[in-house]
Every structure is written in structure tokens, then in C-alpha cells.
Amino acid sequence: MTITHSDGFPVEPTETDAFYIGMGERYDAIVTLGDGAFPLVAKPVGKASGGQAMAVARTGSGAAPGGDASPRELTGRVLIGSDLRPAQAAKLPSRRPDATARLTLTGSMQPYAWGMNGAPFGKNEPLTVRAGQRLRINATNMTMMTHPVHVHGHTFALPSGLRKDTVLMAPMQSFAIDLDADNEGDWMIHCHNIYHAEGGMMIALEYIA
Ligand SMILES: [Cu+2]
Structure with a gap:
């Protein structure tokens, strides 16, 4: 996905696999989807338990992912928002x-x-x-x-x-x-x-x- 805004302000568009979001922060991201049904997953940081939040983005037919789906991107490049660079206008x-x-x-x-x-x-x-x-x-x-x-x-x-x-x-x-x-x-x-x-x-x- 590509992060385009942080708390409503434009940033230099930045590609990442996942990002770390705090309570009250907002990010805008562009996600390019293939053909099928895909999990969008949020997991708590630093907790061994606590479950996860999940939505399903569907662009085509096929079975929906299970509620315990764990996309490998969550252990890939995880962006910290304060590492983003501002767009000039911001x-x-x-x-x-x-x-x-x-x-x-x-x-x-x-x-x-x-x-x-x-x-x-x-x-x-x-x-x-x-x-x-x-x-x-x-x-x-x-x-x-x-x-x-x-x-x-x-x-x-x-x-x-x-x-x-x-x-x-x-x-x-x-x-x-x-x-x-x-x-x-x-x-x-x-x-x-x-x-x-x-x-x-x-x-x-x-x-x-
Ligand atoms: Cu606190």
C-alpha cells in the first residue's frame, strides 16, 4: 500500500507493507488489489493475546478469508508514521x-x-x-x-x-x-x-x- 496523508496532511507518497497507528492518528493509504477476497487486518502491538480486527475487501468471487487470517505483510516493512516526509504543501x-x-x-x-x-x-x-x-x-x-x-x-x-x-x-x-x-x-x-x-x-x- 502507499501512504499519502497523515492526520489529513499530504506526505511524500510512501510504500509500505503495514503501518503502526496510534489511537487518534489517521492515515490515508492507496491499496492496489488483485482479483479475489482479501483480509485487511489490524493487530495490537506488544500484546501476546487480544485478537485482531479484520475487514474483507472483495474484488471478485472466492471464499472469504477466516477471522484468524494473518497477512505476511504484518511482519514485513512496518512504517512508523513519524518517519514519513511531509509534502511541500503541508x-x-x-x-x-x-x-x-x-x-x-x-x-x-x-x-x-x-x-x-x-x-x-x-x-x-x-x-x-x-x-x-x-x-x-x-x-x-x-x-x-x-x-x-x-x-x-x-x-x-x-x-x-x-x-x-x-x-x-x-x-x-x-x-x-x-x-x-x-x-x-x-x-x-x-x-x-x-x-x-x-x-x-x-x-x-x-x-x-
Ligand atoms: Cu498513554
């Missing part, structure tokens, strides 16, 4: 950041407690920005799990220029994300695994005068 205009903020993902399964910047939502300090600023958020995942980080009200650019609104952060991974503060209000930044967000992995982004 890039933010080049600009130095006016302000920076720190965003650290913290917490663990034992005890089951998640936070941002060292405390759960409600006890952590909101990030702040002024209208019109380019804000650079230096994000670090200090946990041993992967978290899909989602920003409300804005989209952001990774250092590659890739434009997204939700990005998977691997354990101990860091990167800067840049956003233009062009949507005044109070917004949430949260892990898109909602059970983590409900456990405290959220922080506010507030506009100040």
Missing part, C-alpha cells in the same frame, strides 16, 4: 520559535499513575502561549510505554516538517514539536489512549495576554 512556514515549553510524559503501570510534567492533570501547571507566537514544545516520553500525544485546537510540525495533530512517542523518545498559536482559548494536550488521559496524562495549553 509544511509550516519557516520561522524561529518565539517561545518554548517542556512537555514530559511521566508515569507507570505499577502503580497505575500517569501524568505530564511530573503530575496528573489538575495538579500540573498549564503550558502557556501568546496569540501569534510560534511555540516549540520539547517533548520527552519518560515512561516505558508508547503514547500517542494529541494537541487540541492546533496542528504541529515535527523536526522533519511532518505535519500532524497526534504523534506516537516511543519509550524514552524525545522530539520538538512546533505549533503556531493561531486559535485562542484553553486547550488540552493529552495521551490519546483515553484510559491514560483519564489517569492524568493530560495538561492544559492556555493563551495568556
Whole structure:
């Protein structure tokens, strides 16, 4: 398949066998099918059990694949979305950041407690920005799990220029994300695994005068 868009923004079309998608991420893919009935399968990452989701794409006659079909592509080239390259039209205009903020993902399964910047939502300090600023958020995942980080009200650019609104952060991974503060209000930044967000992995982004 060929990935053409990430979170609605065009990317340099990229061929892959499969891709890793986090909660809240969206990808557009072009799939070229032969003649028959084919399984489209999603499996959880890092779980020995838990089953799989499957759809059948049919272009011709023949028996449908069974519910346990496991296409070999799932163990082929598996794309991580943040490795995609942006299409030119998706890039933010080049600009130095006016302000920076720190965003650290913290917490663990034992005890089951998640936070941002060292405390759960409600006890952590909101990030702040002024209208019109380019804000650079230096994000670090200090946990041993992967978290899909989602920003409300804005989209952001990774250092590659890739434009997204939700990005998977691997354990101990860091990167800067840049956003233009062009949507005044109070917004949430949260892990898109909602059970983590409900456990405290959220922080506010507030506009100040
Ligand atoms: Cu999470």
C-alpha cells in the first residue's frame, strides 16, 4: 500500500507493507488489489493475546478469508508514521520559535499513575502561549510505554516538517514539536489512549495576554 496523508496532511507518497497507528492518528493509504477476497487486518502491538480486527475487501468471487487470517505483510516493512516526509504543501512556514515549553510524559503501570510534567492533570501547571507566537514544545516520553500525544485546537510540525495533530512517542523518545498559536482559548494536550488521559496524562495549553 502507499501512504499519502497523515492526520489529513499530504506526505511524500510512501510504500509500505503495514503501518503502526496510534489511537487518534489517521492515515490515508492507496491499496492496489488483485482479483479475489482479501483480509485487511489490524493487530495490537506488544500484546501476546487480544485478537485482531479484520475487514474483507472483495474484488471478485472466492471464499472469504477466516477471522484468524494473518497477512505476511504484518511482519514485513512496518512504517512508523513519524518517519514519513511531509509534502511541500503541508509544511509550516519557516520561522524561529518565539517561545518554548517542556512537555514530559511521566508515569507507570505499577502503580497505575500517569501524568505530564511530573503530575496528573489538575495538579500540573498549564503550558502557556501568546496569540501569534510560534511555540516549540520539547517533548520527552519518560515512561516505558508508547503514547500517542494529541494537541487540541492546533496542528504541529515535527523536526522533519511532518505535519500532524497526534504523534506516537516511543519509550524514552524525545522530539520538538512546533505549533503556531493561531486559535485562542484553553486547550488540552493529552495521551490519546483515553484510559491514560483519564489517569492524568493530560495538561492544559492556555493563551495568556
Ligand atoms: Cu498513554
